[in-house]
Amino acid sequence: MEQSLRAPMAAPSLTGPIPAGVTSAPHPRPRSAPDLGQLILKVGPMAHGGHCVARHEGRPVFVRHAIPGETVVAELTAADPSGQFWRADTVKVIRASEFRRLNQWKLADSLRSYPAGRQPVGGAEYGHIVLDYQRRLKAQVFRDTMVRLGRQTVEDVEVLVHGMHADEPAGLHWRTRTTFAVSPGGRLSIPVHSGQDTIPVSNIPLAVQELNELHLWEIDFSGAASVNVTTPGHGREALIIITPVLEISDSPETLKSYANVWRGRLSKLSKQVSAMVAVRRSTRTIQKTQSQTSSSGTVENLQLRGRSWVQEDVSSERYGTKAFRVTGEGYWPVHRDAAATLVEAVMQAADAQDGQVVADLYSGAGLFSAFLADAVGQHGAVLSVEADPSAIRDARLNLQDVPQATVLEGKADEVLSRWLDAPVTGFSQGGLQSRRVDTVVMHPPRSGAGRAVLSRVHELSPGKIVYVSSETAAFAQDTRWLNEHGWSLDAVQVYDLAPDTHRMTSVGLFTRPGAGSA
């Protein structure tokens, strides 16, 4: 249904000439938001990153909280007159898409936020779209990104985005890890999408119910810069990690008294809930060659109660059940069903056989390695490569009963270089014992694997590469590099492991004619 716009009021405070079609805000402006004016926009396709593309006088405007085909009133959030593009946020819908729904997280709903004088919180930028259509948009974004950045043909990357059964139809209660900011009054808060403000919360609709049931919003966390809460979807015991503001971390006495206060405030929680303080100390080093100082930091943990880790249980009908220990803020897939889903996808793509050698790059706490080790058996080998010391400790514990798995410490490109330069040293010394790597599994951080790692993997010449990615742009760029070096993307599966957000996770299988042969 069409809605009428309020008549334009006084001139908006654009720094350049006021473009035609710009109106002024018909409601209170968010505290930290500058008045850049509003535009009436006909919204085009969804782009990578969670915004739709519209045009104003030929200039692209990236509009959040819209749906392709809609006509909206959008508040400009970045509008440099000389900028190549502007950014805007939907504040009113003039012509609504049939796929629009009420965003069930009120604080993330731009249509209810701006009239209340605040910006929407970040992290649920698809929440106004019906779940099935979110996935169709993700499929379109995946395809467009793979064609544009990855130079794939449309037919090769025409995908269905698979949802998790338990998410239907609302897409809520899947998040097992949430990081909160802390308001000046000590309340758990979420940052707005664009801007400095944070908004106190009393419910996180995307989080698993175990998090909401803790009622942490009733606790005063004054003195904390952030609070990270892990509530395993399948597993045991929640873990709260408090990161103090720097002034507190840097003073042992003050830290001690704050730790006592926090311990007292957390005492009303069930005994099963663990808590610790992550102390990031800033250290200053004078560089002698230049009259400059450089600062670096170290992290020490101070246990307040319980353990410093959580247990995550992963159950796969086909590959069995395993328990993992994950310490502190160590990486673990965030959706409650993501670990089992990714294990199934990786195992299917890798199709590891008895006696094979599999390299699991960026192995984290050893999730894929543990299942791959079963597949290759005692005559095979899984070489898990990880750079983070805490994840390495976890992986060594999680894999302690599987002698065919070896955890190698170091950056992926450095360990791969060692294999190529000195392949005959034993597995535990970081070599390959003259064995060939049959399959490389890799799940790099969002920045992707990049040339340094890909070129080493290419030199290693495994039979196949299984690449897990949560950042389509980086995956597309790495796919392009692999294509240019003879690898083809034989199959790709895409999963919606972050409903109500623009994020998706892909598992790609690459092969190369002649690769893997001795």
Ligand SMILES: C[S@@+](CC[C@H](N)C(=O)[O-])C[C@H]1O[C@@H](n2cnc3c(N)ncnc32)[C@H](O)[C@@H]1O
């Ligand atoms: C996306 S996580 C994947 C972890 C694991 N495969 C999983 O699915 O649970 C990426 C992991 O790579 C590690 N990492 C980051 N940069 C690295 C590098 N250059 N070399 C090796 N590991 C790295 C991080 O510590 C993190 O554990």
